Amino acid sequence: MTNGDAGLKKTVLLDVKGLKKYFPIRRGFLQKTIGHVKAVDDVTFFLNQGETLSLVGESGCGKTTTSRCILRAITPTAGEVLLSADGEILDVATLPKNRLRSLRCQMQMIFQDPFSSLNPRMTLLDIVGEPLLVHGEGNAQERTDRVAELLRLVGLRPEYMRRYPHAFSGGQRQRIGIARALALNPRLVVADEPVSALDVSVQAQILNLLLDLQEKLGLTYLFVAHDLSVVKHISERVAVMYVGRIVETAPTEELFASPKHPYTEALLSAVPKPDPRLRSERIVLQGEVADPANTPPGCYFHPRCSYAEAVCREMTPVQEEIAPNHFVSCHRARELSLRCVARCSTV
């Protein structure tokens, strides 16, 4: 069903439609469900083959839950996650459990914390070779060769493969995590905050490595992050999330140059710029992020939005395509002219 419109664009690898994940809130002796935390609430986006889409947003906006639903690490409440795998389109969200394992060689994950995501009792050979073992690929010698190749690919010396993770620094450990994710030749790599736990000088190395690998292996990334400067560096398109919903999706350059959603504007202006001459007037959002268990009526952002009108308080905005590939959910998207990042057009 997606093939109709996908034919016009580049090949769509992943098509997420109306994805929802509600976590029940249970109280009392009988554990009665008294409400739901709407962690992901009607999220729709697509991901083309070979591109990088970033999901940005503040903590608690549902970006990690979205990525975990896509991998089916958790089962979504509703919605479709269509992955095109070897010519056929599979709905990851409803696929029976026994078919999931074979699907997982198509999609892998890179984790945030390189210290807790590697088992300290396993050597690099065990860690990076485990996906191969699980999927029954090759014999011991072939696996060792593949691990050596993977380690070389991520910039580690293959001689290190008998060592344990504690012997490596944060950046090197993140490289190990990347090697493990690449072991099965996945097409989709979900990277959940892969650089936020690293030192600034090491962040750049890992970002460059991710860009290199994408070029070499034709990978598709879903990049989950909260740091907008990192996001700008890695992605082709950006989706901004707020309280379980995507409020704006646009090509990177366009999102930073002409944001159309007031939340995107505020988010961009809140990033401290590493230049003391640019101590700009920031838009400081007042109040707190809406509670996903008790969402406000209308647009979720209206209590903090300085452009809010009566309609924003009553009606939920629908996602509109206001420019090619630029989707916004805001009642006033067409009339507002919002501030972009200073100097963005001159660079």
Next chain:
Amino acid sequence: MRNDTKPLLSVKNLKTCFFQDEGTTEAVNGASFDVWPGKTLGIVGESGCGKSVTAQSILRIVDDPGRIVEGEILLTRADGTQTDLVKLKRNSREMRAIRGGDIGLIFQEPMTSFSPVHTVGTQIIEAVRLHNTVGKKEARRRGIEALRSVGIPKPERRIDEYSFELSGGLRQRAMIAVALSCDPRLLIADEPTTALDVTTQAQILDLLRKLQQERGMAIMLITHNLGVVAEMADDVVVMYLGRVVEEGNVDDIFHDPRHPYTKALLKSIPSIESPPRVKLPTISGSIPHPYNRPKGCPFHPRCVSATAGRCDAEEPLLQDVGGGRKVSCFLHQR
């Protein structure tokens, strides 16, 4: 122009070591800098560069087996006299009066720095009563006042809540309220916004700036985020592996960095203003483990301008290079 006033805090050649079975770690080695009244000093560096241990040394709360080995920390008191904090006993009456009284501290992680079994109010009132001879009622009034001044809505109600009932941003505001409840003249903020989201970070930075203007206090801002430093600081100290590598005015550091480490660090950070999907220049290698600190200049194995025979043999000292700037690099030494 600053000759007429004394710095509020003057750290001279501070050296703090940790004596462990595996060996001695020189967490801070020869750090020197001044904090001026009403100004913000930014201390930048990556993990393990000794920025937090510097703050702990100033407050004399370095954990065992750490010890200040040498150096002076001169604090100008309200009456104009100078006290060397290194000479005071850690738990002496005077040190305890300074800690929280003259110098306030904000920690990185507001969740773990509050006690979960006491209300926010109890913890503020404790701080107020420790440093002032006031009754419980008056202390509570001051506590509510402090919470209001940091922009917490309904402070009369919030004061009786527990820290876990507050959101991240409010918790950090409450932390600031505790630190400011006794009107410190110096506020040490150790990564105050690292655990927060960008929008909340912007709120907290604005709050710190507003409070600084109102009270004229000095802020020592410790962070690894160069963006935060560029927004907040007047002067900047760049640290690497326990040493100050460069020191100067914020504009000079960002627009005319001298030390190769500062230069490389500034180039390697992704900026929101640069074009998308461009390779970043990187600093090769990673930060050495404190046990096998390289000989000579600590940065030389990763430095592009390292001269063999010099940088790997001798250690450069922090020298004045004019214009109020100090650099510790052989490239800039006469």
